Amino acid sequence: MRTYFPYTIFPLGDTALTVDFGNCIDQDLSAHVMGIFKYLQSHPLNGFIECVPAYSSLTVFYNPGVLKKEIRNNETISEIAREKIEEILENKSCALTSQFRTVKVPVCYNDALAPDIRHITREKKISKQELISIHSTPEYRVYMLGFLPGFAYMGEIVEKIRMPRKPTPQRVHAGSVGIAGNQTGIYPINSPGGWHIIGRTPIRLYEKKDNDNFSTFFQPGDIVQFYSISRDEFENY
Amino acid sequence: MNLKIIKAGICDSIQDGGRHGFQYMGINPGGAIDMFSMRTVNLLAGNPEYAPVIEMSFPAASVFFDAPAIIAIGGADFSATLNGNPVPSFHPVLIGANSTLKFEQGKEGRWCYLAVNGNMGAEKWLGSYSTHTKIEAGGWRGRLLKKGDIIPFTNLTGVQSMADKKHEVLKWKAVPFYDDALPNEIYVLTGNEWDYISDDGKRIFGQEAFSVSRTSDRMGYTLDGPAISTATQCELISSVVDYGTIQLLPGGQMIVLMAGHQTTGGYPRIAHVIKAHRTKIAQLKEDKPLCFRITDIQTAEQLFLKQEHHLTILKNGCSMMWSDYLKKQCMST
Structure with missing residues (x-):
């Protein structure tokens, strides 16, 4: 190191x-x-x-x-x-942080929750199964939180499925899993967004307990492993 | 003692000095978009300068007071009236119970502030009363003010009550702050990606006029005007942005990030509006062209310190005037 x-x-x-x-x-x-x-x-x-x-x-x-x-x-x-x-x-010796947690994140890649998935498979000439496998196989690192409360920027996306940002932002549903360039991330709340949406997680990305208590699901440094779930599993999560 | 929103405005919310220390979680500082005007009306109303206020754009809310209050309004000029009579900006105003404050016409500027003496019964979230509409926290239920909202404020001490539906404008006022810049001139510092712009783009940036587009809001002001061309293609990794950061969008259009900006962004940061000119750009309407003038850090810091000095003088002045006023009242009773 x-x-x-x-x-x-x-x-x-x-x-x-x-x-x-x-x-x-x-x-x-x-x-x-x-x-x-x-x-x-x-x-x-x-x-x-x-x-x-x-x-x-x-x-x-x-x-x-x-x-x-x-x-x-x-x-x-x-x-x-x-x-x-x-x-x-x-x-100052600012110790390198070396202990990172691994978090597993369920993602439903069903078309109804993934408005951009068909566009990407056509563009990249791959099957939907391939896309899911390419997205959910690697371990990702949370590099930072930003953009929206609890939004985690993760990398890196395999070259084969990289897409540039959309030219104009569109409405994105809370929990949507997006990709842009070599990054992937999940929208914690409904928001306009320019990333391509390929699935949705049922996980809540932040907790607001009381007026001085706010926590985010992801922490910078987390190692993230996505896994694919069905529409039923998503609805009953 | 309550104030009641009897007519909703289009974008009125409770704001204060902002929520600091949580950007690492993606929570932006928020706060009043024109902090200078907000601090000024608070001081005039006898409040701490960063106390929560109601920030309004035009058309603004109509507000009914069920009890006597001390208020100050200022920032944009929306032709305020109390019970039908015009009231000036940037003066303390004593008002009687059952008074109605209305804003008749969006004359000048974008954001008007209403400070009410005492504590406003708003929600504090992570150390700030600023309304965070996305998380629905802070301010008034984490949302814009609606018709029917009843916001309590605490009892006033020491000031004699005005008669119902009467008001008195106190004589002292805050004077505006001027610097050497022209009224439509916004000073900026070049950003880290300044050299991504072509020479022609730099010329356009420094010489042409731009105007704030209609689609602008608390998050950002998009600028109408000639496109700024880049010299090199650039794909940036997202990093931190601030209030005043001028981002260049792929089509050559600029967006100035305002108080409600996101914490990070991936567009080139070509320049930054200096802190002392945030109040100025915040108040620019669509019909007011603006020009950018590149300045240096010395000038930026001097202007900021001058502005702070101006507010310190106002603070001392207001505390003196209020204590005099209360003393006189004691003697007359």
């Missing part, structure tokens, strides 16, 4: 900085990003609002009103934030 990951830091406007490890999907890199994320969650920096991990980057939001108190010389607030982040990246 690699231990050093080259990075660049770029501003995301005037109130956030993104640490970018390259525009790529890589499991070691993801573990590294999660390691830094966990470190920053347990050691919050003064003036920092929150940090958000993504596939190969981590974005830190800061409060310029708080950080301005640390201005020395002609530094900008953005530079102060950058120095603080660099210090952590260079000096």
Whole structure:
């Protein structure tokens, strides 16, 4: 496993900085990003609002009103934030997260719940059974949550069934399993979406118990195994 | 003490300073789209600046107060009336019981804020009263306000009640904040994918006028105007975006992400509206062309700090005026 990951830091406007490890999907890199994320969650920096991990980057939001108190010389607030982040990246050993859970996710690939499945099988000249097998055989990694509450970005989809995003988003039902490029993901709620829908899971992707309790089914780093279920099993799940 | 929505607006919700710390789960911060106006009306009404308010677009709700209240409205100018009489924006207003607040005409701007002194009986979810309509949590039952909603607010202390259906506009007011930018000029910082745009695209971005399209909402403002062409094909892995991030869609159209934006996106981030100009772009209507001007981080930060300073002065001023007002009342009784 690699231990050093080259990075660049770029501003995301005037109130956030993104640490970018390259525009790529890589499991070691993801573990590294999660390691830094966990470190920053347990050691919050003064003036920092929150940090958000993504596939190969981590974005830190800061409060310029708080950080301005640390201005020395002609530094900008953005530079102060950058120095603080660099210090952590260079000096702190943010342990790579290595323990990941495996979660099994039932998916019903029935045409009625998979509006785009026929289009893909025609386009890719494969049978529906092949498509199901290609989608449900590999183990996927949850790289990040984003877009919607509890939406997990998973990778990587086998080359053979990769599809670009739809040109215009369409209405997508909660639980829909979509694919786009080398990613797959599940819509937690009804939403417009641009991914191709190939099935639906009966699983609830988040729980809102009370006003301070919210949990998501997926966690970044999870190893996901899909398995095919029938329409009956879906309805009675 | 309640306020009752007697006519629904088209997109009215309870908002506050936003929900921070949960973007890693995909929960966006939300909050008022024009935070500057929201903070201003709260301070005028004698509230903490990030207290929950009612955010309205036009046509806006009509609101009935069954008890005396102190309110402030501001942001967009929707020609507000109390019991049929015009009331100005950005003043504290004392109102008597059984008063009706209406908004007659969408004159200027997109989002108007109503602050009511005291605590609004709204739902706090994950540390914020902002309405998250997708999860149906926070604010008022996690949804837009509807006709018939009755929102309680707490008792006022120290201010003499106005007579029924009367109101008094207090003399002091918040002055607008101006900077060196032209009224239609939006300052931006270039984004990480700026160089994905062609030279011609960069010229168009910096010189042409754009306008906010009709399909815009709290999530994002799509811009009408000439298309921005790219220099290179780019397929990006999704990463984090923010309020103010300008994404370039495949057809060359730009979308400015607003307060209700998603946490992540995969389109090129060509620029970011500076924080100090969020209030300005938030209030632009379809008929108001806008121009982008690329600035630097120093300028962006200076403008932000100036705006914060402006609000600090207002905060100190309001707390002084309110304590004076209450003292005078004590003496006269």
